[in-house]
Amino acid sequence: MGHEFFHMGGYGGYIWAAYGLVFLVLIALAWLSWREQKINGLRAEMLKAARSRRRSDHAEKDRLETPS
Amino acid sequence: MHWFANPARFVRLADRILPVAMLLCFGLFATGLYWALILSPADYQQGSSVRIMYVHVPSAYMAMFCYLVMAAAGFSTLVWRHPLADVAGKAVAPIGLAFTGLALATGSLWGKPMWGAWWVWDARLTSVLVLFFLYLGYLAIWGAFDDRSKAARAAAILALVGVINLPIIKFSVDWWTTLHQPASLFRADGPRIDPSMRPPLYLMLAAFQTYFVVIFLWRMKAGLAALKLQALGAMPSPKQNHEQRHDQHHEQNLATRTEEAL
Numbered sequence: 001m002g003h004e005f006f007h008m009g010g011y012g013g014y015i016w017a018a019y020g021l022v023f024l025v026l027i028a029l030a031w032l033s034w035r036e037q038k039i040n041g042l043r044a045e046m047l048k049a050a051r052s053r054r055r056s057d058h059a060e061k062d063r064l065e066t067p068s
Numbered sequence: 069m070h071w072f073a074n075p076a077r078f079v080r081l082a083d084r085i086l087p088v089a090m091l092l093c094f095g096l097f098a099t100g101l102y103w104a105l106i107l108s109p110a111d112y113q114q115g116s117s118v119r120i121m122y123v124h125v126p127s128a129y130m131a132m133f134c135y136l137v138m139a140a141a142g143f144s145t146l147v148w149r150h151p152l153a154d155v156a157g158k159a160v161a162p163i164g165l166a167f168t169g170l171a172l173a174t175g176s177l178w179g180k181p182m183w184g185a186w187w188v189w190d191a192r193l194t195s196v197l198v199l200f201f202l203y204l205g206y207l208a209i210w211g212a213f214d215d216r217s218k219a220a221r222a223a224a225i226l227a228l229v230g231v232i233n234l235p236i237i238k239f240s241v242d243w244w245t246t247l248h249q250p251a252s253l254f255r256a257d258g259p260r261i262d263p264s265m266r267p268p269l270y271l272m273l274a275a276f277q278t279y280f281v282v283i284f285l286w287r288m289k290a291g292l293a294a295l296k297l298q299a300l301g302a303m304p305s306p307k308q309n310h311e312q313r314h315d316q317h318h319e320q321n322l323a324t325r326t327e328e329a330l
Contacts, residue, residue: 005106008116014181015119018174019105022123026279029166033286040293047300 073151075292082285089285093278100271108268120178122268125253126276128171131199132234134164134280138206139231142224152288154220155295157227158210159287163280165203171196183247191240192248195233202230 008015104122111118141157144150175193176186187193206223213219241250252261259266 008119009110011115011117011119011181014117014177018120018123018177019101021173021177022127022170025166025170029163030279030283030286033162033283033290037286037290037293040290040297044293044296044300047297051300 075152075295078152079289079292082289086282086285089278089281093275093282096271096275096278100268100275103268103271109264111265114182117178117181118265120174121265122272124171124174124178125269126273127167127174128196129273130276130280131164131168131171131196132237133277134160134167135199135202135227135230135234137284138164139227142227145220145224146228152292154216154224155288155291156284157206157220157223159284159291161203161206161210163283163287165200165207167276168196168200168203172200179247188247190246190248191244192237192246195237195240198233199230199237202226202233206230 006012006016100122104119108119108122110116137160138157141153141160144153145157172193175196179188180186206226209223209226210219213222238251240246241248253259253269261269
């Protein structure tokens with residue numbers, strides 16, 4: 001794998017530009033999609049956890065306030 | 069189909085598929101690229117420039133495949149109102165847009181050395197450019213409506229109307245005299261491409277297809293989580309209002325009781 005591999009019989013510029021572009025676009029799309037699902041998933045989980053925490057706080061308060 | 073209607077079930081299934089698909093995707097790309105760039109021979113007429121085919125053909129194939137998925141999602145939005153359909157359509161559009169852009173760009177990079185031009189206004193190239201704008205229009209519609217269900221229906225209608233472009237792309241090379249070569253792989257009479265060039269092409273097609281699966285599932289998960297967020301936070305449901313009222317009631321109660329105690 002030497003000079004000829006990069007030269008590609010004179011078509012190196014076109015070939016590497018094409019492969020490089022494909023690589024860049026596919027990596028960028030993958031990164032954006034992965035990040036979006038991670039962020040949205042975490043936010044939904046946090047919101048849900050906060051909700052259920054508040055609900056259990058209520059339950060605790062109700063228990064303390066109810067005269068036994 | 070309706071088995072998938074439960075988003076939680078869909079996400080569980082996606083989480084099971086994703087690691088396998090990711091592994092497959094890496095493996096296929098590694099072997100496919102090695103074969104395409106090193107093992108496969110140069111063409112007797114085109115020289116090494118033929119190697120652009122191994123990314124150009126899969127990109128173009130995926131550009132059309134994504135549109136089919138988007139149109140099917142649109143159809144099931146309009147006809148069955150399948151709850152995951154509009155999420156799927158919205159998830160697949162950016163992938164299709166990316167592949168269409170890549171098909172045009174890599175085609176251009178192949179056309180310059182072979183035809184002597186970056187771009188010609190022939191039927192194949194023009195119809196793929198139309199596909200690119202259909203994706204852009206679809207995404208623009210999603211951005212243009214505040215009401216989600218209105219956006220979903222308008223986008224679905226555009227996706228369905230645009231389906232007419234797919235056979236035009238496919239048969240453009242037979243119906244009109246074009247510079248673009250006719251189909252050499254997906255033909256009724258079998259592939260007309262040298263056997264030595266088939267394995268890397270099939271490997272790259274499979275690599276692009278598994279890449280699609282991974283990205284599509286991620287985007288579906290992102291879309292479903294966004295819906296959940298909307299349901300939990302952005303749009304207060306009646307139940308939530310009740311909870312808030314409950315909250316206030318509690319605080320008032322507590323305040324009066326403290327006053328009494330003092």
